[in-house]
Amino acid sequence: MLLPALLxxxxxxxxxxxxxxAPATPAGPxxxxxxxxxxxxxxxxxDCVVLIDDGRIREVGRGVRVPDGTPxxxxxxxxxxGLVACGSYDGIAGGTTDVTRAYLPEARLADAFxxxxxxxxxxxxxxxxTVVLVPRPENVIGGVTAVVKTSGGTxxxxxxxxxxxxxxxxxxxxxxxxxxxxxxxxxxxxxARPQGTLARAKAGELPVLLQVDPExxxxxxxxxxxxxGLKGALYGAERAGEMAAxxxxxxxxxxxxxxxxxxxxxxxxxxxxxxxxxxPFAFALEAPDHSPEDLRLSAALCVRAGLPVEAGLQALTAGxxxxxxxxxxxxxxxxxxxxxxxxxSGEPLDLASRATHVYVDGVLVHSAPxxxxxxx
Amino acid sequence: xxxxxxxxxAIRSWLGHGALAACVLSSLALAGDKSWLIKAHKIHTAxxxxxxxxxxxxxxxxxxxxxxxxxGGGGDMLEVAAVTPGLIDLSVRIDxxxxxxxxxxxxxxxLDVENGIxxxxxxxxxxxxxxxTTVVVSPPDRAVxxxxxxxxxxxxxxxxxxxxxxxxxxxxxxxxxxPSDGNRPAFGQPDSFYNRRPTTRMGxxxxxxxSFYDALAARKDAALATDETRxxxxxxxxxxxxxxxASTTQDIRTACFLQREFKLPRLIIDAAAEAWKDPQMVVxxxxxxxxxxxxxxxxxxxDGAFHAWNTAALLHERGLTIALSGHNSIERGDRxxxxxxxxxxxxxxxxxxxxxxxxxxARMAGIDGRxxxxxxxxxxxxxxxDGRPFExSSRIVGVLLDGELIVDPRTQK
Numbered sequence: 001m002l003l004p005a006l007l008x009x010x011x012x013x014x015x016x017x018x019x020x021x022a023p024a025t026p027a028g029p030x031x032x033x034x035x036x037x038x039x040x041x042x043x044x045x046x047d048c049v050v051l052i053d054d055g056r057i058r059e060v061g062r063g064v065r066v067p068d069g070t071p072x073x074x075x076x077x078x079x080x081x082g083l084v085a086c087g088s089y090d091g092i093a094g095g096t097t098d099v100t101r102a103y104l105p106e107a108r109l110a111d112a113f114x115x116x117x118x119x120x121x122x123x124x125x126x127x128x129x130t131v132v133l134v135p136r137p138e139n140v141i142g143g144v145t146a147v148v149k150t151s152g153g154t155x156x157x158x159x160x161x162x163x164x165x166x167x168x169x170x171x172x173x174x175x176x177x178x179x180x181x182x183x184x185x186x187x188x189x190x191x192a193r194p195q196g197t198l199a200r201a202k203a204g205e206l207p208v209l210l211q212v213d214p215e216x217x218x219x220x221x222x223x224x225x226x227x228x229g230l231k232g233a234l235y236g237a238e239r240a241g242e243m244a245a246x247x248x249x250x251x252x253x254x255x256x257x258x259x260x261x262x263x264x265x266x267x268x269x270x271x272x273x274x275x276x277x278x279x280p281f282a283f284a285l286e287a288p289d290h291s292p293e294d295l296r297l298s299a300a301l302c303v304r305a306g307l308p309v310e311a312g313l314q315a316l317t318a319g320x321x322x323x324x325x326x327x328x329x330x331x332x333x334x335x336x337x338x339x340x341x342x343x344x345s346g347e348p349l350d351l352a353s354r355a356t357h358v359y360v361d362g363v364l365v366h367s368a369p370x371x372x373x374x375x376x
Numbered sequence: 377x378x379x380x381x382x383x384x385x386a387i388r389s390w391l392g393h394g395a396l397a398a399c400v401l402s403s404l405a406l407a408g409d410k411s412w413l414i415k416a417h418k419i420h421t422a423x424x425x426x427x428x429x430x431x432x433x434x435x436x437x438x439x440x441x442x443x444x445x446x447x448g449g450g451g452d453m454l455e456v457a458a459v460t461p462g463l464i465d466l467s468v469r470i471d472x473x474x475x476x477x478x479x480x481x482x483x484x485x486x487l488d489v490e491n492g493i494x495x496x497x498x499x500x501x502x503x504x505x506x507x508x509t510t511v512v513v514s515p516p517d518r519a520v521x522x523x524x525x526x527x528x529x530x531x532x533x534x535x536x537x538x539x540x541x542x543x544x545x546x547x548x549x550x551x552x553x554x555p556s557d558g559n560r561p562a563f564g565q566p567d568s569f570y571n572r573r574p575t576t577r578m579g580x581x582x583x584x585x586x587s588f589y590d591a592l593a594a595r596k597d598a599a600l601a602t603d604e605t606r607x608x609x610x611x612x613x614x615x616x617x618x619x620x621x622a623s624t625t626q627d628i629r630t631a632c633f634l635q636r637e638f639k640l641p642r643l644i645i646d647a648a649a650e651a652w653k654d655p656q657m658v659v660x661x662x663x664x665x666x667x668x669x670x671x672x673x674x675x676x677x678x679d680g681a682f683h684a685w686n687t688a689a690l691l692h693e694r695g696l697t698i699a700l701s702g703h704n705s706i707e708r709g710d711r712x713x714x715x716x717x718x719x720x721x722x723x724x725x726x727x728x729x730x731x732x733x734x735x736x737x738a739r740m741a742g743i744d745g746r747x748x749x750x751x752x753x754x755x756x757x758x759x760x761x762d763g764r765p766f767e768x769s770s771r772i773v774g775v776l777l778d779g780e781l782i783v784d785p786r787t788q789k
Contacts, residue, residue: 168472171475175480177478178475179474179475179476179479179487180492181476181491181492181523182487216472216493219495219535
């Protein structure tokens with residue numbers, strides 16, 4: 001990737017795109033002044049200054065003084081925290097589906113994480129700095145999800161969630177179980193004398209990610225979670241908003257599949273209804289099946305269906321980090337959190353806007369010319 | 377209308393009168409959506425009588441009075457030509473296909489189909505709007521013993537708690553081609569140790585008999601008991617019926633042999649299209665019979681079994697308990713509401729035809745305490761007709777489920 005000369009002049013530090021596979025070079029102090037910043041909670045801040053040092057955010061706010069000698073990036077657009085995709089298949093070495101065994105409670109997605117995979121560069125161009133690697137929902141227990149950065153090979157959380165697919169996709173005809181009923185019987189048996197990750201899930205230490213789609217699967221998953229006292233989120237659940245009361249009662253969050261331009265109107269309204277009910281939610285990306293821009297598109301389509309812009313952005317950043325269990329590390333523009341920041345040419349949910357600068361742990365890892373379309 | 381020489385009728389009318397007056401008052405006070413006064417030229421109760429020019433009071437989802445006297449005024453009144461109980465289909469076949477039946481064993485007898493159904497399935501609503509208010513859902517016949525069947529309402533809030541009429545109403549079994557057919561490879565012989573068995577009718581029958589023998593062995597030695605033997609023990613002890621799918625004569629005979637060998641107290645033969653060929657055998661087994669939809673070609677169901685027009689009439693004459701089924705057909709002419717008419721075309725009397733879609737299936741599934749007839753205290757599941765029920769010239773103009781008006785006769789003119 002080539003850095004335009006114009007941008008290098010703006011950035012006083014020698015910010016060259018880091019090798020994605022290699023650990024990021026330690027970042028020196030940096031200040032960014034953005035015309036507008038969505039920091040993760042409350043209203044947007046105008047003329048917001050963000051001070052960064054050692055990969056973390058040190059200070060945020062309007063009128064924050066930039067210390068002498070600290071390079072300052074002036075940005076006429078909008079600043080947000082780096083986007084978090086709550087479910088993706090990127091950069092996974094080998095498949096994640098074991099067609100011979102339906103239960104893989106000790107399998108770890110972190111072990112399949114391939115940081116050098118070119119998928120991650122594509123994610124960065126869309127402002128996505130963190131992804132939750134999840135197994136495809138083709139095993140009843142698919143393994144333990146991992147939260148990783150899209151640059152620098154950082155594993156933020158090695159054991160994020162236990163993925164459980166009470167889904168028709170996990171019911172293969174040549175492997176036990178072939179039916180929902182037997183899957184439930186076997187899960188109940190495993191949780192009656194739980195070991196390892198299952199014991200941690202049952203004790204509430206490890207959240208579950210319940211991969212389900214139609215309403216009847218959601219209903220089954222809610223009953224299952226209630227029976228065993230499980231915490232976590234539903235994954236998929238396109239019509240979740242139509243069952244918002246039940247889901248709120250369950251205490252589970254929801255990770256929606258990415259929405260495309262051809263997505264069902266009911267699915268978009270479902271997101272709005274769930275948001276109005278106060279249920280935490282986020283979006284998956286499911287790249288490489290989906291384009292990285294589909295994450296932003298998902299929120300934008302929900303805004304079109306009535307979701308407040310702040311709620312849409314929240315679902316891509318702080319809300320997603322909360323569901324992934326890493327809200328103490330990233331997801332907001334807040335003192336002490338990782339300096340994963342995106343500078344947008346305009347409003348982030350305006351699809352004409354582009355991510356012009358992307359920082360991961362305070363290091364500029366992607367930049368694109370503001371006058372010409374971004375290269376993929 | 378009121379026959380003063382008929383004591384029971386007179387007493388019921390008198391009781392009904394008082395109850396009705398009270399109910400009308402209470403319904404006015406409640407003004408709920410689930411309370412109605414229904415006036416009908418004929419109320420076919422399916423409990424042994426037909427009330428002419430009668431009234432039916434529904435209060436808060438239940439039938440609270442049935443009377444032959446007319447009332448002046450009332451709350452929300454519906455006036456129709458005829459009322460029957462909501463129809464019941466024991467073999468509705470609305471499931472999630474292979475996701476609703478476990479195939480890692482031929483006898484997943486301890487599994488409940490209720491864990492593998494879709495209450496949002498629009499087919500339930502289609503059944504409801506066509507007058508079917510209660511159905512029994514079974515696992516598809518891809519295992520020899522598929523597990524426990526479930527009785528549920530076709531409408532209402534989509535939760536098992538709200539819709540379930542009774543769990544475990546019958547243990548589902550299948551003989552014939554279906555449970556073995558898919559086990560044979562598409563070409564040649566099974567080429568792996570891991571091929572599923574059985575692959576023949578005999579093999580299917582042996583799996584069934586072995587299951588019962590295992591249950592008998594577990595009676596003598598508790599150490600041999602498993603979840604599966606406990607399921608079969610329920611059937612052996614007569615606590616639940618064995619609900620066995622058998623269409624052709626040979627398969628119906630097999631079902632009867634099984635009954636005789638293990639002295640099964642309760643046997644229901646489903647889809648028994650060819651039961652007319654050897655009815656005496658079925659009579660001796662004490663089995664009740666569910667007939668598949670009559671099709672105009674005669675042949676239907678599995679294995680090309682021939683279903684004669686007079687099957688229902690012939691079995692009824694022999695004293696068998698029969699129920700009719702629509703198998704959730706998408707063909708209007710195959711739906712449950714038209715089956716009694718077709719059976720009547722084959723010679724079945726009206727009352728028997730009515731019973732075959734209401735009280736008989738309710739009794740067979742053991743849910744007649746709540747549904748299956750029009751009687752005080754039962755769920756207000758009702759079908760309203762604009763003429764004589766089941767006749768091709770009549771229409772269903774109203775459906776009530778638990779007192780809720782699903783199809784409104786006032787908008788069906």
